[in-house]
Amino acid sequence: MTTTALKPRTAPAAGTPVPARRKRSWRSYSVYAGLALIFIYCLSPFYWMIVSSLRRTADIFDNSPLPAPFSVENYVKVFDGSTMFGQALLNSLIVAGVTTVAALVMGIFAAYAISRLNFRFKSVILGVIIATSMFPGISVVVPLLRFFSDIGWINTYQAMIVPNLSFAIPLAVWNLTTFMKSLPFDLEEAAMIDGCTKWQAFRKVLLPLAAPGVFTTAILTFIHSWNEFIIALSMVNDPQVQTATVAISKFTGATEFQAPFGEQMAAGVIVTVPLVIMVLFFQRRIVEGLTAGAGK
Amino acid sequence: MAALLLSPTLLVLALVIVYPLISAVHQSLYRTESGLDANGFVAEGESFVGLANYVDLFVGDSGERFLNAFSNTTFFTVTTVLLETVLGLALALAMNRAFRGRAFLRASILVPWAVPTAVSGLLWRWIFQSDGIANTLIGSEILWTAEGVASKVAVIVAEVWKTAPFIGLLVLAGMQVIPEEVYEAARIDGAGWWRQLAYITLPLVKPTLLVAVLFRMLDALRMFDLPFVLIGPGKESVETLSMLAWDESNQLRYGSASAFAVVLFLYVAAVAIVFVKVLGADVTGAKHLRLARKANRIQKAEATR
Numbered sequence: 092m093t094t095t096a097l098k099p100r101t102a103p104a105a106g107t108p109v110p111a112r113r114k115r116s117w118r119s120y121s122v123y124a125g126l127a128l129i130f131i132y133c134l135s136p137f138y139w140m141i142v143s144s145l146r147r148t149a150d151i152f153d154n155s156p157l158p159a160p161f162s163v164e165n166y167v168k169v170f171d172g173s174t175m176f177g178q179a180l181l182n183s184l185i186v187a188g189v190t191t192v193a194a195l196v197m198g199i200f201a202a203y204a205i206s207r208l209n210f211r212f213k214s215v216i217l218g219v220i221i222a223t224s225m226f227p228g229i230s231v232v233v234p235l236l237r238f239f240s241d242i243g244w245i246n247t248y249q250a251m252i253v254p255n256l257s258f259a260i261p262l263a264v265w266n267l268t269t270f271m272k273s274l275p276f277d278l279e280e281a282a283m284i285d286g287c288t289k290w291q292a293f294r295k296v297l298l299p300l301a302a303p304g305v306f307t308t309a310i311l312t313f314i315h316s317w318n319e320f321i322i323a324l325s326m327v328n329d330p331q332v333q334t335a336t337v338a339i340s341k342f343t344g345a346t347e348f349q350a351p352f353g354e355q356m357a358a359g360v361i362v363t364v365p366l367v368i369m370v371l372f373f374q375r376r377i378v379e380g381l382t383a384g385a386g387k
Numbered sequence: 388m389a390a391l392l393l394s395p396t397l398l399v400l401a402l403v404i405v406y407p408l409i410s411a412v413h414q415s416l417y418r419t420e421s422g423l424d425a426n427g428f429v430a431e432g433e434s435f436v437g438l439a440n441y442v443d444l445f446v447g448d449s450g451e452r453f454l455n456a457f458s459n460t461t462f463f464t465v466t467t468v469l470l471e472t473v474l475g476l477a478l479a480l481a482m483n484r485a486f487r488g489r490a491f492l493r494a495s496i497l498v499p500w501a502v503p504t505a506v507s508g509l510l511w512r513w514i515f516q517s518d519g520i521a522n523t524l525i526g527s528e529i530l531w532t533a534e535g536v537a538s539k540v541a542v543i544v545a546e547v548w549k550t551a552p553f554i555g556l557l558v559l560a561g562m563q564v565i566p567e568e569v570y571e572a573a574r575i576d577g578a579g580w581w582r583q584l585a586y587i588t589l590p591l592v593k594p595t596l597l598v599a600v601l602f603r604m605l606d607a608l609r610m611f612d613l614p615f616v617l618i619g620p621g622k623e624s625v626e627t628l629s630m631l632a633w634d635e636s637n638q639l640r641y642g643s644a645s646a647f648a649v650v651l652f653l654y655v656a657a658v659a660i661v662f663v664k665v666l667g668a669d670v671t672g673a674k675h676l677r678l679a680r681k682a683n684r685i686q687k688a689e690a691t692r
Contacts, residue, residue, distance in 0.1 A: 125481040126492060133495045133552055137502065139520060140510045154523050197396045204392035216393065223404045225659055227609035229629040230648040231403060233636045234410035257403040260396055318503035320612040325633065336505040340616045352513050359506040366501040374494045381553070382560035 137363075144356035151353045165357035175330045176358055179338035183362075186248055186323070186334055187316035190255040194312050195305065197256075198263030203293060205264070206271035207279075217268065224261030228321045231257050236325055250326040251334065255319055259312050266311065266380055270304030271297070307380035310373055314366055335362045408652065415440050415645035433642075440646035449643065455623060456631040456647075460654075462539070463627065464607040467546045472600055474547065475554025479592075480584075482555065483562050496552040504549065508616025511545035515617075532617065534624045542614050542625050546607070554599050561595030562588060594669055601662040608655050628654070 143151065144165050145158040153159075169176050204210070205217055231254050236245075244250040278300070279292040287295065298305075323334040330338070339358040342351065370377060418436045444453045482492060502510070514521050515531035522528055531541040565588065573583050611629040618625045620634060628651045635644035662668040 122481070122484050125484075126488065129478055129481060129492065130495055132548070133499050136507075136510055136514060136548060137498055139514060140506075143513060152518055154520055197399065200392040201396040204389040208389045208392075210389040213389075216397075220396065220400065222659070223400055225605045225655055226404055226408075227629060227648070227651050227655055229609065229611065229632045230411060230652045231407045233632060233641065233644045233648045234407040234414060235403070236636060237414070237641055238406075238410065253399075254403055256399050260399060264396060314501060318505070320503070320505045320615075321629070321633065325636070336503050336612075339509060340505050352516070355509050356513060359509050362506055363502050366503070367498060370497040370501045371494050374490065374497055377497060378493060378556060378560070382557055 137367075140356050140359055140363075144353060144360050146353060148351075148353050165353040166361075168351075168354050169357045169361065174338065174342065174354075174358075175333075176335070176338055176361075178331060179333050179335040180361070182248070182332055183317055183335040186251045186255065187313050187319075189248070189252050190259050190316040191309055191312045193252070194256060194259035194263040195309055197260055198267050198308065199298075199301075199305065201260075201264045202267035202271050203297070205268045207276070207293075207297075217264075220261050220264050224258055224265070226257060228258070232322055232325045239326060244326075246327050246329040246332050248332065251319075251323050254322045254326070255316050258319075259316060262315060263308050263312055266308040267301070267304060270307075271301055274300050303376065307373075307376040310369060310377060311380050314369065317366065411645040411648050411652075413645075414641050415649050416642075418642040419640065436642070440642050441650075443643065444646065444650065452623075452626075452631065453647065456626045456628050457650075459539075459625060460608060460610065460627045460629075460651075463542065463546070463610055464604055466543055467550070467607050468600060468603050470543070470547045471551045471554050471603060472596070474551040475558055475599075476596075478552060478555030479558035479562055480588075482559050493556075496556060499549045499551075500553050500556075502549065504612040505616050507545060507549050508613045511541060511548075512617050515541045532619075534622055536624070538618045538622065538624050542617060545617055546610070546613055549613075550603060550606075554596075554603060557599040558592055558596055561592040565591050597662065597666055597668040601659065601668045604658055604662075605655055608658065609651065 142156065142158055145161055145163065146153060147160065147162040147164055150159075201220070205213060235254055239245055239250045274297065279296050282292045282296045283289065318336060319334070320336050320340070323337045324340070327333050327337070333341075335358075339355060339362060342355050342358060416435060416437060417433045418440065419433055443449045478496070482489070482496075499507070512532055513519060516522075517528070517530055521531065529537045531537045569587055569591075570583060573587055578586065609629050610627050611633065614622070614625040614627060615630060620630060626634075628647055632644045632647035632651065635641075635647060
């Protein structure tokens with residue numbers, strides 16, 4: 092990102108008699124006002140979730156912008172065992188983690204083949220792989236649900252991981268291919284001239300260079316799998332194997348008659364916080380990954 | 388070599404995409420029927436019914452439910468994608484002019500994107516409670532999460548909140564590669580802000596925007612989590628095709644569930660084809676690659692001269 096790209100692009104309309112300095116300050120105010128609006132738009136719902144989660148059950152319907160009195164009651168309740176929320180978080184971690192690793196391993200090989208080797212139907216194969224990412228989840232779930240119940244896979248991790256690959260693999264292949272294509276071939280060529288085999292050139296030259304791309308892909312795949320809902324909802328009904336997104340959608344609370352909003356918000360915050368931390372740390376990489384196809 | 392490297396990917400995709408597709412088409416031609424067999428026992432079996440499941444899409448009660456889900460899906464897709472595009476474009480324009488606080492802004496814009504849809508459904512359900520913050524702020528007493536128009540509005544608001552920043556981010560990336568000289572030239576020629584927007588920015592981000600809109604549309608067509616959590620399953624005013632198919636398979640009516648799934652797949656495929664073939668969305672980057680190669684060749688030819 093160069094500074095020239097950041098210059099404000101509004102032109103002073105030709106022939107306006109307004110002094111330049113006053114005009115600039117007016118304009119920068121409006122820019123800041125716009126940015127503040129964006130900021131509020133993006134964060135206020137999320138802020139409201141955090142605030143609500145920190146209220147006591149008794150004053151959950153308060154509309155004050157800060158929780159008063161401040162209470163972690165809801166967080167304690169979320170983990171008190173009756174909901175198995177801790178187990179659900181662990182399940183999410185396992186499912187999303189295994190999906191990410193599997194998609195990355197297959198994605199790296201496929202992306203290498205597509206970006207470095209010459210073979211027939213290359214663009215067709217890439218096109219088909221990308222097209223599969225457009226496949227609606229329900230069209231995968233309905234037939235596989237039946238197949239998995241026949242082979243006794245219902246309520247297992249693999250019943251979620253395998254269908255998850257239907258969106259994780261295209262995502263990984265697409266991201267890694269774009270990234271590897273952007274790396275120069277010269278270095279590998281030089282290594283091979285110096286006596287490296289193709290495999291060594293891949294492992295010792297390309298892979299270290301591609302590490303940032305692999306990392307970005309890993310984050311994106313993990314976030315997508317962590318957020319997955321319809322597959323986990325359909326393939327599993329045992330709370331012992333349920334993932335966190337499904338678990339909180341079924342949160343009805345242990346004792347109360349009314350929907351336990353405080354606990355729901357607390358659980359929502361817990362599920363989202365790992366992602367928000369990732370976003371804060373790796374925002375640049377995530378944006379690069381998301382816009383890989385766009386910034387051409 | 389290439390075949391060896393690609394085979395794991397293609398094998399898995401065959402299992403999770405090709406097999407389900409064929410199986411769905413196959414199952415959609417059958418129907419589970421229970422009756423008494425010759426010995427008077429209750430027997431459950433599947434019988435081949437041909438296209439009956441598809442005919443049922445248009446007649447009777449099931450037909451009404453399907454057409455309702457179909458029009459809900461289309462309505463949500465059109466309204467949310469339209470709003471997202473306009474809002475996303477505005478977000479990108481605003482961010483493009485920011486110098487300071489850019490990283491901070493980018494992180495905050497990623498938050499709605501990162502929130503799991505199921506959680507965002509829960510969050511908006513809380514905001515849209517009858518005595519929740521939304522009604523307090525606008526001073527109304529609307530039942531947002533019951534049936535009716537209000538629930539549609541609730542779904543649209545929640546969906547747009549989550550996805551407009553995503554479009555903004557993609558469009559911003561497209562805007563940042565527009566060289567500043569182009570704008571300078573336009574300014575010298577006396578073009579104002581609106582003209583620069585209409586004649587430079589929009590045409591140049593169009594390819595990016597087209598791909599972003601395509602991906603958003605395909606995503607909106609399979610909308611499931613948000614209405615499911617925000618309003619609930621089986622609610623007429625927000626039931627989408629995905630929810631309908633899910634509900635049918637939950638009732639073990641795999642035949643009709645598969646028929647819905649096949650129809651949704653065809654719908655998605657048709658939209659994708661229109662975008663790629665008619666509007667020329669450059670999804671795989673193939674077009675871009677061809678142009679880049681051409682430019683490269685020209686450069687090399689000039690260098691050797």
